[in-house]
Amino acid sequence: MSDPPQYKLYPYTVGGGEGMLRFIFRRLGVFVLVVWLASTVNFIVPRLAPVNPIRERLLQAVAQGGAAKSDLEKVVAYYEAKFGLDQPLWKQYLNFMWDTLHLDFGVSISNFPAKAMDIILRALPWTLVFLTVAVLIAFAVGTILGALIAWPRAPRFLQFLVAPLLTLSAIPYYLLGLVLIFLFAFTWRIFPMGGGYDLGVVPKLSLSFLANAAKHSVLPALSIVLSGIGSWALGMRGMMVSTLGEDYIALAEAKGLPGREVFMRYAIRNALLPQTTSLALSMGTVAAGAVIVEVVFGYPGVGTILYQAIRTFDYFVIYGVVMMIIVSIGLVTFALDVLYPLLDPRISYERK
Numbered sequence: 106m107s108d109p110p111q112y113k114l115y116p117y118t119v120g121g122g123e124g125m126l127r128f129i130f131r132r133l134g135v136f137v138l139v140v141w142l143a144s145t146v147n148f149i150v151p152r153l154a155p156v157n158p159i160r161e162r163l164l165q166a167v168a169q170g171g172a173a174k175s176d177l178e179k180v181v182a183y184y185e186a187k188f189g190l191d192q193p194l195w196k197q198y199l200n201f202m203w204d205t206l207h208l209d210f211g212v213s214i215s216n217f218p219a220k221a222m223d224i225i226l227r228a229l230p231w232t233l234v235f236l237t238v239a240v241l242i243a244f245a246v247g248t249i250l251g252a253l254i255a256w257p258r259a260p261r262f263l264q265f266l267v268a269p270l271l272t273l274s275a276i277p278y279y280l281l282g283l284v285l286i287f288l289f290a291f292t293w294r295i296f297p298m299g300g301g302y303d304l305g306v307v308p309k310l311s312l313s314f315l316a317n318a319a320k321h322s323v324l325p326a327l328s329i330v331l332s333g334i335g336s337w338a339l340g341m342r343g344m345m346v347s348t349l350g351e352d353y354i355a356l357a358e359a360k361g362l363p364g365r366e367v368f369m370r371y372a373i374r375n376a377l378l379p380q381t382t383s384l385a386l387s388m389g390t391v392a393a394g395a396v397i398v399e400v401v402f403g404y405p406g407v408g409t410i411l412y413q414a415i416r417t418f419d420y421f422v423i424y425g426v427v428m429m430i431i432v433s434i435g436l437v438t439f440a441l442d443v444l445y446p447l448l449d450p451r452i453s454y455e456r457k
């Protein structure tokens with residue numbers, strides 16, 4: 106009688122560092138391909154119209170007249186010289202890709218002669234600090250709450266949190282922001298109503314300015330945290346319910362392992378993987394800013410810059426923000442692929 110087939114527990118398992126290096130180079134190749142395709146789409150889309158929409162927008166602005174007419178005419182001249190609209194399409198494409206490689210997206214239409222990338226970089230630190238802290242707090246609190254709600258041995262009062270969490274997850278964070286402004290800024294006047302810092306304050310790296318900026322960021326961050334906690338908690342609760350039915354959980358309990366060890370080492374660790382993927386994608390979009398929240402609070406982040414660029418058809422700033430989103434998502438996804446084996450021992454880079 107033949108032996109039963111042997112199934113491999115770790116389908117990609119271990120041999121050395123060569124498989125990992127091959128994987129990393131392959132993922133780097135995918136990242137470069139994605140950035141190239143995104144840049145190509147950025148180049149092609151405006152040129153699908155019978156006329157170049159960017160140039161037409163500039164000419165419309167010039168036709169409106171006013172004090173900025175000479176500046177806008179300079180923008181038109183700058184744009185035609187920089188991107189060579191009178192040159193063959195393939196040469197325009199090469200110039201565009203070269204400039205994109207150097208993060209040079211041209212000058213802003215509505216803030217000439219400021220460069221689009223300079224405008225984005227001035228707003229980027231505000232968004233990165235504010236959104237990163239808010240997303241991480243929402244992820245940590247929501248994930249822990251979701252895991253505890255699904256755990257059978259957790260205190261029963263946690264079950265009453267399901268309805269409030271479901272409600273929070275269903276409310277858009279900008280609506281929560283309006284409620285927070287009414288309560289804590291308009292009614293009780295605990296926090297400022299908007300802005301990144303008080304009027305008259307000069308931005309500089311000092312404790313007084315950082316404290317002032319932190320006070321202004323509490324309400325927009327709180328709106329994202331409250332809404333995010335509900336979403337993360339419900340997602341983790343669903344994953345924990347599925348995980349608790351797995352055989353390895355029953356085996357761990359049958360071996361007499363303490364409930365805390367089963368909860369931490371077996372349940373949470375396996376249920377956390379989809380949550381980690383979602384967190385990585387959320388962190389990848391942090392560079393885009395929380396557009397509506399930043400607009401509601403008048404926060405000087407990338408979201409506000411993007412909103413203003415869309416309103417004024419400032420294509421160069423839009424190009425810069427879109428490329429930054431694509432690059433950040435690609436980098437975060439690449440880092441997640443490399444770190445996954447540390448989270449799940451079943452994943453490795455070597456083939457047996």
